[in-house]
Amino acid sequence: MYVIMNNNERLAIIQQKLSAALGASVVSNDPDVLEKYAIDETSDLKGNPWLVVYAKSAEDVSTVLSVCNEYCIPVIPRGAGTGVTGGAVPVCGGVVLSLETMNSIIEIDVENMIAVCEPGVITGILQKEVAQYGLMYPPDPASLDSCSLGGNVAEGAGGPRAVKYGTTKDYITGLEFVLADGSIIQHGGKFIKNATGYNLTGILIGSEGTLAVITKIYCKLIPAPAYTLDMLIPFASLEEAIRMVYTFLINRIKPAVLEFMEEDALIVASQYLGQAMPHPEAKAHLLIQLDGDSSEEIERILQTILSLGMVHPDTILTAQSPQQKERLWKARRCIREAIDAKSPVFLAEDCSVPRSSIAPFLTGVKEALTPYGLQSIIFGHAGDGNVHIDVLKNDMPYEDFKKLVPALKEIIYGQAYRYGGTITGEHGTGFIRKDALKKFATSQELSLYKRLKKAFDPNGILNPHKIIDMD
Numbered sequence: 001m002y003v004i005m006n007n008n009e010r011l012a013i014i015q016q017k018l019s020a021a022l023g024a025s026v027v028s029n030d031p032d033v034l035e036k037y038a039i040d041e042t043s044d045l046k047g048n049p050w051l052v053v054y055a056k057s058a059e060d061v062s063t064v065l066s067v068c069n070e071y072c073i074p075v076i077p078r079g080a081g082t083g084v085t086g087g088a089v090p091v092c093g094g095v096v097l098s099l100e101t102m103n104s105i106i107e108i109d110v111e112n113m114i115a116v117c118e119p120g121v122i123t124g125i126l127q128k129e130v131a132q133y134g135l136m137y138p139p140d141p142a143s144l145d146s147c148s149l150g151g152n153v154a155e156g157a158g159g160p161r162a163v164k165y166g167t168t169k170d171y172i173t174g175l176e177f178v179l180a181d182g183s184i185i186q187h188g189g190k191f192i193k194n195a196t197g198y199n200l201t202g203i204l205i206g207s208e209g210t211l212a213v214i215t216k217i218y219c220k221l222i223p224a225p226a227y228t229l230d231m232l233i234p235f236a237s238l239e240e241a242i243r244m245v246y247t248f249l250i251n252r253i254k255p256a257v258l259e260f261m262e263e264d265a266l267i268v269a270s271q272y273l274g275q276a277m278p279h280p281e282a283k284a285h286l287l288i289q290l291d292g293d294s295s296e297e298i299e300r301i302l303q304t305i306l307s308l309g310m311v312h313p314d315t316i317l318t319a320q321s322p323q324q325k326e327r328l329w330k331a332r333r334c335i336r337e338a339i340d341a342k343s344p345v346f347l348a349e350d351c352s353v354p355r356s357s358i359a360p361f362l363t364g365v366k367e368a369l370t371p372y373g374l375q376s377i378i379f380g381h382a383g384d385g386n387v388h389i390d391v392l393k394n395d396m397p398y399e400d401f402k403k404l405v406p407a408l409k410e411i412i413y414g415q416a417y418r419y420g421g422t423i424t425g426e427h428g429t430g431f432i433r434k435d436a437l438k439k440f441a442t443s444q445e446l447s448l449y450k451r452l453k454k455a456f457d458p459n460g461i462l463n464p465h466k467i468i469d470m471d
């Protein structure tokens with residue numbers, strides 16, 4: 001016999017069941033807590049969580065999922081809530097499953113160069129811990145001081161070092177995860193190569209909490225370079241800065257970081273930090289990090305760069321001390337916060353295009369945005385073609401800006417596809433880009449996504465309305 005229950009009745013039952021199984025202290029419907037978990041770092045998006053549950057183990061996650069699956073209650077996995085596409089926002093209510101308290105580095109296996117971590121470990125903390133052993137975990141999203149490894153895996157996060165070292169997907173050798181029905185699965189492990197069965201770890205990287213909840217992560221580590229040199233180079237135009245990237249790579253110069261910032265990006269960062277601009281006349285800058293095993297190696301690369309004749313040695317600003325290095329990086333890492341402080345409502349896109357198309361793509365976007373009279377700020381990963389385009393509302397009335405957003409997105413995505421690129425390089429599809437995915441993906445691709453989702457999560461409880469809407 002079926003008993004038909006409304007949402008409130010189902011919610012009361014699951015709250016009671018979860019409190020009994022996990023302890024009332026980790027199940028909260030306190031309005032202040034719900035308020036905190038209604039948002040992530042996405043501009044202008046708020047959800048409506050019904051409950052927040054803090055998991056302490058894979059078994060806790062399994063309990064939450066099997067109870068919610070039985071009552072068809074949405075579950076929204078959440079790491080540190082720094083996502084910028086609404087992935088952790090409970091847009092249709094449900095239980096927010098926080099992995100924050102599963103934050104132990106279980107093991108740093110120095111011999112195998114693998115760290116085994118719980119998903120709530122903060123990325124920057126893992127980096128500092130492994131550095132003590134002369135090792136490096138390269139993925140370095142600009143949010144590394146606050147984002148979690150679970151969120152990085154779920155988003156397939158990248159960062160400035162992607163040009164040389166790749167992104168999160170290149171450093172995950174295995175996962176433990178929990179399916180919607182509560183079953184716990186281990187795939188991969190401490191071994192680097194794996195051709196056994198399907199690549200379930202690969203499927204889960206970038207799945208944004210829609211297929212399973214990740215409860216353990218095997219992270220590949222590499223020996224840390226002994227020396228690094230950070231520098232900022234000004235250019236008279238964006239085109240010149242981007243041409244430099246190609247020139248580097250064709251001359252076998254592979255910096256660890258090759259970031260570009262258009263004039264406006266550095267202005268907004270300087271204003272936010274209250275620092276003077278190093279080269280106010282420049283239209284674009286490249287932030288470069290060289291790394292190597294000796295200072296001589298770095299000096300050799302620097303001399304090769306100068307021999308290319310594209311930059312005057314006097315204009316290069318090199319970080320001579322840890323404090324100067326910190327200043328250079330602060331300016332790059334704070335751009336998003338600086339934009340948020342200037343205009344809390346803004347459109348943030350992160351298209352990915354072939355490297356050679358960065359300049360024409362951005363010129364095309366700028367030209368198409370001109371008639372709207374809105375300020376756009378452009379920066380990103382020149383070395384891999386992943387470009388951040390933020391369009392600020394500033395003092396335009398909110399409703400007017402909201403009305404424009406679909407057209408602005410259409411322009412930006414349209415240009416990305418025109419130049420052989422795609423909608424997003426690292427921030428993911430989440431809630432705010434699923435309509436664009438529907439438009440730009442083929443019907444065969446969308447149908448396969450839906451079948452994949454159904455296979456992992458037949459009742460559709462895991463992070464509904466993210467990436468794709470099910471029928």
Ligand SMILES: Cc1cc2nc3c(=O)[nH]c(=O)nc-3n(C[C@H](O)[C@H](O)[C@H](O)COP(=O)(O)OP(=O)(O)OC[C@H]3O[C@@H](n4cnc5c(N)ncnc54)[C@H](O)[C@@H]3O)c2cc1C
Pocket residue numbers: 040041076077078079080081082083084086087088099119140141142143146147148149150151152153154155156157158159160208209210212213214215333336337426427463466
């Ligand atoms: C200032 C700033 C700078 C940023 N810079 C970068 C950057 O350089 N590169 C980049 O890639 N991103 C960047 N981001 C975006 C964001 O930090 C990343 O997407 C990050 O990976 C999110 O991690 P999180 O722990 O905060 O995840 P959340 O925001 O909590 O969640 C993100 C998604 O992952 C899912 N999820 C979280 N944990 C799990 C889990 N254990 N199992 C299954 N699903 C899970 C959630 O459901 C959600 O869909 C930046 C954000 C900010 C605010």
